[in-house]
Amino acid sequence: MITGINHITLSVSDLERSFDFYTRILGCQAIAKWKKGAYLLAGNLWLCLSLDANTRKSLAAEYTHIAFSVPEKEFQKYSDRLISLGVEKWKENISEGESLYIFDPDFHKLELHVGDLFSRIAATREVPYEGMEFFGCG
Template sequence: MEVRGINHVTIRVSNLRRSLEFYIDILGAKLVHKGNTDVYLDMGGTWLCLLEFKNAKPMDKEHICIDHFAFTVTEDHFPDAVKELIKHKVNITRGPIERGGGKSINFTDPDGNELEFFTGTLYQRMKNWK
């Protein structure tokens, strides 16, 4: 078997309209398709699907689940990305900090899903991991 990478990420959301505003207006995702309860977005070549569950409740940190996922941003663009998050009063959970061979900032979407902007690579992180 030869896996070539992650094909897409599907995120459960409680309010599709609110989430679309966040992912498109704040994070800069491009709308590819909008259905009744789902949307497909392109975010720098990463395919995201937002899937609406109106009565969904956030899981607490004690559940087994995906902790977060990170988007690559360039070192040059990182300060502007941080400014955009602050300008839109996005909930920042950690950073901005230098960590693991790059700059990092963690934040949540409107449903509390944790996301990260990171400037480094896997190999930079492994050189700097302690």
Template sequence: MLQGLNHITIAISDVVRSLAFYTEFVGMKAHVRWDRGAYLSLGGVWFCLSCDDVSPSQDYSHIAFDIAEQDFAEFRKKLRDAGVIEWKQNVSEGDSVYFLDPDGNKLEAHSGDLQTRLKALKEKPYSGLEWL
């Protein structure tokens, strides 16, 4: 039986550049690096950077990271000051900034959790929403 997330792997084109981005901007802890990849972690989640032919999603698929509400404004400013590209504007509950990594992989920093989202849905349900 599945128990939860084990790790997340994303394709990158440059280990040094991506390792710097994910440690300096995202705040991940680097553990090891090799010629074509690196292992990092964030909040107990194992994250793998793996060199490959990068083909970022053209749809809404993305990886969202948790951020404390009090840290959000500073984080967004840091991204904007560095010229990190934002790929979407937030229209949902909680603070979110949607940004691209150096290879165009879609990321998000979100202040909120499943419970805050469900509470917001009680007040403003999505079209066709069904509670399960």
């Protein structure tokens, strides 16, 4: 049985640039770093950066992304800071809760989001997505 996300590994083309982005710009906590990788914490999430020559090189059109939680009271200040640092957005928010959709230096799509699964379910119960069904609790 799966109990949650163990860790996320992102392939990166330039370890120093990505390490700087995730620690200095996003505010992740550095835990360890070596020649071809780094371990970070994003809250309680274990994030691994792994140097890889096959890392994506362009802006992909697909929706796959990683979302990080941001406290509601800090969202606007944090969002404004990222935009002022030149972090590029890949999408405008149209869903429940504040979100900022940004690229990292290797075009991984990230979302900084206020809210959680339960607030999303509550909002979609009010205005369901096309063909939406609900199961179990929530």
